[in-house]
Amino acid sequence: xxxxxxxxxxxxxxxxxxxxxxxxxxxxxxxxxxxxxxxxxxxxxxxxxxxxxxxxxxxxxxxxxxxxxxxxxxxxxxxxxxxxxxxxxxxxxxxxxxxxxxxxxxxxxxxxxxxxxxxxxxxxxxxxxxxxxxxxxxxxxxxxxxxxxxxxxxxxxxxxxxxxxxxxxxxxxxxxxxxxxxxxxxxxxxxx
Amino acid sequence: xxxxxxxxxxxxxxxxxxxxxxxxxxxxxxxxxxxxxxxxxxxxxxxxxxxxxxxxxxxxxxxxxxxxxxxxxxxxxxxxxxxxxxxxxxxxxxxxxxxxxxxxxxxxxxxxxxxxxxxxxxxxxxxxxxxxxxxxxxxxxxxxxxxxxxxxxxxxxxxxxxxxxxxxxxxxxxxxxxxxxxxxxxxxxxxxxxxxxxxxxxxxxxxxxxxxxxxxxxxxxxxxxxxxxxxxxxxxxxxxxxxxxxxxxxxxxxxxx
Numbered sequence: 159x160x161x162x163x164x165x166x167x168x169x170x171x172x173x174x175x176x177x178x179x180x181x182x183x184x185x186x187x188x189x190x191x192x193x194x195x196x197x198x199x200x201x202x203x204x205x206x207x208x209x210x211x212x213x214x215x216x217x218x219x220x221x222x223x224x225x226x227x228x229x230x231x232x233x234x235x236x237x238x239x240x241x242x243x244x245x246x247x248x249x250x251x252x253x254x255x256x257x258x259x260x261x262x263x264x265x266x267x268x269x270x271x272x273x274x275x276x277x278x279x280x281x282x283x284x285x286x287x288x289x290x291x292x293x294x295x296x297x298x299x300x301x302x303x304x305x306x307x308x309x310x311x312x313x314x315x316x317x318x319x320x321x322x323x324x325x326x327x328x329x330x331x332x333x334x335x336x337x338x339x340x341x342x343x344x345x346x347x348x349x350x
Numbered sequence: 351x352x353x354x355x356x357x358x359x360x361x362x363x364x365x366x367x368x369x370x371x372x373x374x375x376x377x378x379x380x381x382x383x384x385x386x387x388x389x390x391x392x393x394x395x396x397x398x399x400x401x402x403x404x405x406x407x408x409x410x411x412x413x414x415x416x417x418x419x420x421x422x423x424x425x426x427x428x429x430x431x432x433x434x435x436x437x438x439x440x441x442x443x444x445x446x447x448x449x450x451x452x453x454x455x456x457x458x459x460x461x462x463x464x465x466x467x468x469x470x471x472x473x474x475x476x477x478x479x480x481x482x483x484x485x486x487x488x489x490x491x492x493x494x495x496x497x498x499x500x501x502x503x504x505x506x507x508x509x510x511x512x513x514x515x516x517x518x519x520x521x522x523x524x525x526x527x528x529x530x531x532x533x534x535x536x537x538x539x540x541x542x543x544x545x546x547x548x549x550x551x552x553x554x555x556x557x558x559x560x561x562x563x564x565x566x567x568x569x570x571x572x573x574x575x576x577x578x579x580x581x582x583x584x585x586x587x588x589x590x591x592x593x594x595x596x597x598x599x600x601x602x603x604x605x606x607x
Contacts, residue, residue, distance in 0.1 A: 179525075181524035181525045184524040184525070185521070185524070191524045193524050193525065195515075195516060195523065195544055195547070198504070198507075198513065198514040198515070198516070199513045199514075199515070199547060200513070201507070201508070201511050201512060201513060204504075204507075204508060204514065205508055208508060227497055228496055228497040228500055228516075228518075228522075229500075231497055231498075231500035231501050232500050232504050232514070232516070233504075235467070235473075235501050235502075235504065235505055236504055236505045236508055238467075238470070238473075239470070239473060239474055239477060239505055242470050243470060244467065244468045244469075244470060245467040245468075245473065245501070246464070246467065246468070247464060247467070247497075247501070249497075252454070253497075254464065255450035255453040255454070255460045255462050256448075256450045256453070256462065275464055278464065278468060
């Protein structure tokens with residue numbers, strides 16, 4: 159489900175949506191890049207974003223929030239702090255010191271890899287995966303695999319933005335996991 | 351391996367223990383830090399006056415200036431209980447940080463904050479300590495350096511009602527950016543900030559998890575000052591005093607936990 163369907167938080171959502179901006183042709187021609195940095199420049203909209211997630215998850219007994227490098231590091235920790243959960247960063251290879259487990263995943267061209275510290279997550283932990291945006295869902299699936307390999311239960315994946323055409327939601331559904339987003343992407347660059 | 355560092359005056363004894371590869375215990379007694387202290391001249395050729403702290407074998411005559419890697423909150427309070435509470439928070443934070451030897455290269459002791467993030471109380475205390483320090487300082491911008499600065503910066507920004515501006519490696523930020531190059535031990539690197547993220551006259555805080563040589567923080571300060579922003583202070587969870595980052599910042603104040 160997306161928060162846009164929730165009438166009550168409609169005002170908040172509009173504020174958040176209008177704070178996002180779209181940069182055409184980044185990083186490659188033809189891609190409409192959804193830029194959340196403008197959201198971070200609006201303290202009220204940023205706070206509303208976090209509050210919406212916190213409202214949803216504070217009573218769900220979440221013990222760990224996993225954030226995907228690097229923009230997941232911006233949204234994950236504030237939510238974790240508010241609900242009293244651990245925050246576990248998932249990183250590109252060789253960034254995390256010490257023992258890690260890795261999960262490879264497929265990109266449009268080639269593959270990439272996500273790593274998590276051994277011991278960060280325990281069997282029985284209830285986890286939330288946070289990232290700024292879901293596109294194909296490849297990164298989120300890799301994150302969920304890491305969590306499940308460590309024995310955690312993935313409760314949900316949460317993103318600020320969804321790019322519906324890239325079918326990330328379907329991919330997560332086939333993994334058996336729900337996805338919660340605040341907004342669906344816009345295709346016209348904002349005039350602001 | 352034990353390293354015993356002794357500071358003059360009655361302030362600090364620090365001992366580092368390693369047990370295996372994993373947990374590093376740091377014990378420290380109360381320290382103090384104030385940005386109003388008299389500045390010491392640096393040992394290096396730099397002519398800029400140097401801020402306090404971060405140095406071993408300190409011979410300052412000042413009565414409350416001796417700091418090491420970890421310094422306490424600013425103004426001493428007459429409320430003994432309050433100071434005890436702050437001490438407890440700091441010790442919980444320091445014991446939550448682990449040291450990984452020989453990462454990323456042999457000989458380097460890597461200060462890993464991820465274990466701090468696994469302790470919700472210690473993580474919250476970390477943020478609270480920064481928020482208490484900055485909430486009344488009229489800070490309109492918190493700038494965080496990729497990627498671990500993204501973990502600490504946003505919660506502080508949210509709590510004090512400031513904007514958060516990410517400083518990123520090249521080609522990560524879309525749209526128009528300004529860049530600042532800085533030197534590494536071997537070669538150079540670059541960080542970028544969005545054009546228009548900050549305005550002239552704003553008051554900024556720069557956050558990172560750790561300060562080593564100070565190169566990244568200096569680059570971040572440059573980016574902000576180039577567009578007319580006043581950098582009020584740099585704040586980090588950890589300082590590696592031997593790498594003299596504090597000196598490199600010159601007259602810019604540095605606050606570390």
